[in-house]
Each structure stands twice: as structure tokens, then as C-alpha cells.
Amino acid sequence: MRRVRYESRGGPLFLEEVPLPEPGPGELLVRAEAIGVTLPVVRKVTEADEPVPLGGEIAGEVVAVGEGVSDFGTGDRVTGLCLGHGYADHALLHEAMTSPVPADASAVDAVALVRSGLVALGALEAARPEPGEAALVTAAASGVGHLALQLARTRGAGRVVGAVSDPAKAGFVRGLGADHVIMYGDTGWGTPVDYVLDAVGGELLTPALHALVPEGRLVAYSSGGGTIQAYDLLVGAKSVIGFQMARVARGKPEVYERWREELWRLFAAGELRPVVHGQFALEDAAKAHGEIEGRSNLGKVVLIPG
Template sequence: MRRVRYESAGGPLFVEDVPVPAPGAGEVLVRCDAVGVTLPMVRKVTEAAEPVPLGGEVAGEVVAAGQDVTRFRVGDRVTGLCFGHGYAEFALLHEAMTSPVPDDADAVTAVALVRSGLVALGALDAARLAPGESVLVTAAASGIGHLAVQLARARGAGRVLGAVSNPTGTADPAGPTKADFVRSLGADGCVRYDDGTWGDPVDCVLDAVGGDLLTPAVAALAPHGRLVAYSSGGGTVRAYDLLVGAKSVIGFQMALIARGRPDVYERWRRELWRLFAEGAVKPVVHGEFALEDAAAAHAVITSRANLGKVVLRP
């Protein structure tokens, strides 16, 4: 099979031919029809001290199942998170991190919707969003962010704002700007990270960026506001900035939920597909790339040019 690999930090991505892996206990082998490209994976390529497997979200058909697998069988269409080599024609998924794909959805839709949508739903739950409250979503044009904007509206938010690096930026000069894109998703407005103020305070901030952006994100909160951090970008929050407004910061990680609270994971998954079927949420795919063009796909993420999800098609 073909898979993408690299040999040194920041080094070039290349395609190699390797044997198809065999599933171990609790694993399924999936023939990949679509693979999601994520910012955390792109960051690992450039920042990790040693090369790591290029993993992430995959969708396709189960072609083999390991011992102790009970929920899936050969021929099932699934999507899930691959912790090994996912930029490949075949990938191994742990059963706990795998979920079925409805008959009326294709692989690209599944890989664009499920993992990113589950993170967005989970972040909204962690924020304890109440109907009528206001929400600001950072990285609002990203794979997760563009779904979080829609889901916040579907969950009854009274005001939804997006924050992006460059509202006038676009990968296509003839296409919509990021601000246009975010508003088309149902946002009431779009702000730039380095604006002096992000407008009227909000009840919740869903942050996928981290780093230096945490300070203005906390400042954007109204008294008793909640910041949900689900970024791989790190960062520090000053305790005083929380104390003066009785604000809180909540960390969120999907893997802990999938492994430790499968009932919650399944509830979110069902809600996500229901909202998709009702037309309340629609994943947007920025572009589809061949395995040989994985470096170009990463470049789209690195340049923050994407409007929606970036997908590889093995």
C-alpha cells in the first residue's frame, strides 16, 4: 500500500510503498476513502523532535477486524481517529475511536463532519451554553471552527461571533473572504485576532488557537464567562484575569471522552448526524488532495488559507 511519511522534523513529505498492516486485538483495518488534515498533525511535522506517524481522521470501509472487535464487521462503512499511520490507503482504528457512517453520507462528508463536529459539540457542552447566550469561536473558518459556529446556532445561542487571523484573506481571490465565509455559516459578525477589542463581551469562548490568543480570549468574556480550550497551541492564563470577572477556563480533549465516556461520545455522534440530516449543520470541504500532494494540503493549513476542512483522497 501507499502511505505518506517524513524522516526529519520539518522535512519533506513523501509517499512510500509498505505492506498492508494487520489489525490487532480491538482494532479494525479500514480501506481509506478520505483522510482529514488537522492543525495538530501539521504542527507535529514541524515541531516534534522526532518524526511521528501521520495520523488523524479517516473514513472508509472495514476490510478486516481483529480479535475482540464486536461492533464492526467487514464491509461496514466507518470513520474514526487513527493514532498510527493514517495518511495511507489502509489504516488501523481502535474500536473505541470508531463510529459508523450512515448510508446516505459519503466518506468525505463523514471525515469532515464527525471528528471536528464531535469536538465542537463537546466544547459547547463543556461551556454549558444556555439558550440565548453569546458565543465567540476562534479559528472560525477552520475544520472545527466552521462547524462550531453552526452548532452554536443550532444549540440556541443568541449571538454567535467568529474570530479569524485575517477576515479579508482567501485562498481564491475570486472567492469569499474569511469574514464572508464565517457569516455565511450563521455568525452575526467576524473579528480579527489583533483587533483592539472583540466587541461586546460574550458568555462563552471556544478556543482552538491557544498561545498568546488566550489573553484576549479571556478579556472577551463577560463576568462569569467560560473559556473552553481545546487547542494544541499551549499558552498561559493569568489567575488575576479570571478572578476579577469570576471567569473560568475549561480544558477539553475528545480522546478522554471517547475512551472513558462512550455513552457521551455516542450521544454526541447521534446528535451530530441528526443535525446534519435536518440541514442544521453542513460541513464545508476546502479542497481534496491526493496522497502525493500531502505537502500542498499541509501548506493550506499552515498559511491559514482554508475555508472549512482539508481532505486527502487515497
């Protein structure tokens, strides 16, 4: 089978031929039909000291199952998080990290919706939103951000603000339901909001905190790092809440499943619309990473192995 790999920090990415893996206990071997590209994986290629497997969300058809697998069989259409080599024709999924794909949804729908949607919904849950509150979503045109913006509206946000890096993204974000769109470099971010869902981190944490009303909440779920001055929290009695999807997936499987069901329900009802920015062949993985690195994507970037 074909698999994308790299040998040193920064790449380049290349295709190699490797044997088909065998599913171990609790694992499924899936013929991948769509593979989601995420910022954390892109950052691993550019920042990790040693090469790591390119994992992430995949969707496709189960072709073999390992010992102990009870909920899935060959021929099932599934999606899930691949912790190993996910940029490949075939990939291994752990049963606990796998869910079925509805008959009326495509593999591309699944990778655009489920993992990014789980992060978006989890960050929103961490903010403890109340009906009528104002929300601000950074990276609002990203694979996660464009879903977070829509989810805030479904949870009753009275005003939704999207923050983006480029004015060219403003129309896209407004089309998803944002009442206002701001640029990262704007002086002041307008009328304060009750909570911020931040996927950027770094230098953006300070203006995000300043955008909150007194007692407002900032949910940080970025891998971009950053620091906050304690005084900025004290002066307005504001809160910063860290959110990591992996902790929920490992420690609260019942919550993880409930969130997945909610995402598919909203999708079926037309209340949540995952947008795919581009579909790239497996051999064009470097181009797909370039879309993420250049912050040019509007929605999800997807690899199509076939």
C-alpha cells in the same frame, strides 16, 4: 500499499510502499476513501523532535477485522480515529474509536463532520451554554471552528461572533450564521460574550478572556499553549475550562457515542453543514499541510487516497 511518512522535523513528506497491515485483536483494517488533515498533526511534523506516524480521522470500507471485533464486518462503511499511520491507502482503526457512516453520507462528509464535530460539540458542552447567551468562536473558519459556530446556534445562542485571522474569511463565516466577524488584531472585540470557544491559544488567550462578561467562561481546546494572568480571572470572576477530546473518548464512551449520534442527526436535518476547503491526492499531503500552516483553509482539508 502507499503511505506518507517523513524522517526529520519539518519534513519533507514522501510516499513509500509498505506491506498491508494485519488487524490485531479489536482492530479493523479499512480501505481509506478520505483522510482528514488536522492542525495537531501538522504541528507534529513541524515541532516533534522525532518522526511520528501521521494519524487522524479516516473514512472508508472495512476489508478485514481482527479477533474479538463484534460490531463491524467486511464491507461496512466506517469512520474513526486512526492512532497509527492514517495517511495511507489502508489504515487500522480500533473498534472503540469507530462508528458507521450512514448510507446517505459520503466518506468526505464523514471525515469533515465526525472528529472535528466531536471536538466542537465537546468544547461547546464544556461551556455549559444557556439559551440566549452570546458566543465567540476563534478560528471560526477552521475545520473545527466552522462547526462550533453552527453548533452554538443550534444550542440556542442569541448572538454568535466569529474570530478569524484574515478579513478574506469574513464572508465565509457570516455565511455559516455568524452575526459578527472580528479579526484577531482588532482593538477590542466588541460587545462582551458569555462564553468563548478558543482553538488558537497562545497570545490570543488574553483578548479572548477580556471578551467575556463577568462570570463568563473560556473553553480552551487548542494545542497552541499560552498563559493567563490570575488577576484577569479574579477581577471578573471568570472561568477557564480545558477540554480534550481524547479523555472523553477513553473515559466516557457513552458520551462519545451520544455526541456522534447528535452530529449525524443534525447533519441529516440540514442543521449542521460541514464544509470541505480542498481535496488533495495522497502524494500532495505536503500541499494539504501548507493550507493549514498558511491559515488559508475555509473548512476541512481532506486527503483522497484514490
